[in-house]
Amino acid sequence: MATITTDTLEGTINGTVSYHYDVFADVLYLRLIDQMETPSIGEETDDGMIELRTEDSNRLIGITIVSWWKRFGHGALPDSISEIQKRIEPLAQKVAA
Amino acid sequence: MSDRTLVDPLGRQLILSDSGWFGHILKRHPEMRLLRGLVEQAVEQPLQICFSTSDANCRLYYGAGPGRGMMVVVVGDVTAGLVRTAYKTPRTKGVVEWQQ
Numbered sequence: 001m002a003t004i005t006t007d008t009l010e011g012t013i014n015g016t017v018s019y020h021y022d023v024f025a026d027v028l029y030l031r032l033i034d035q036m037e038t039p040s041i042g043e044e045t046d047d048g049m050i051e052l053r054t055e056d057s058n059r060l061i062g063i064t065i066v067s068w069w070k071r072f073g074h075g076a077l078p079d080s081i082s083e084i085q086k087r088i089e090p091l092a093q094k095v096a097a
Numbered sequence: 098m099s100d101r102t103l104v105d106p107l108g109r110q111l112i113l114s115d116s117g118w119f120g121h122i123l124k125r126h127p128e129m130r131l132l133r134g135l136v137e138q139a140v141e142q143p144l145q146i147c148f149s150t151s152d153a154n155c156r157l158y159y160g161a162g163p164g165r166g167m168m169v170v171v172v173g174d175v176t177a178g179l180v181r182t183a184y185k186t187p188r189t190k191g192v193v194e195w196q197q
Binding site: 025 | 116117120121124125126127128149150151152155157167170172174179181182184185186187188190191
């Protein structure tokens, strides 16, 4: 029997924010869709998020969250993708705001 | 390129995997393209290591960056022995664990 491992979950939220979840490393990447290739610089906040901002205008274009499920999830990662999306959505609001 | 085992100044090993680098870090932090060497150096010869506020097991390895006023930061899980992510930053932040 084949062993299937999912190591990435990826999608969009409201057509404005793209998410990419590294399952193995438990890192959630959020980024504005129209800023995917924009060079950014990061800084870790006091609450443990990495805010990504443009170098020229300091505009917030993304957030990277290390240990996302460990910190914001409950129990094992759910089987349902919609369940996972529900947990991602509030964090996506921070980028889209 | 292949998976690399990096050893920090405190003797801790962190693996930077190809799948992690190409499959995740570069996909979502494209500005890190061409900076893999600096990322590895940041772990092995950091300027400073700080505790991360994201996870008690994680450290921020600050290393020389691609230009003046810019550093590379590697988020390393010293318990799992894994590089979690990396990005560029103009300044260090956090409680210092080790300094050059």
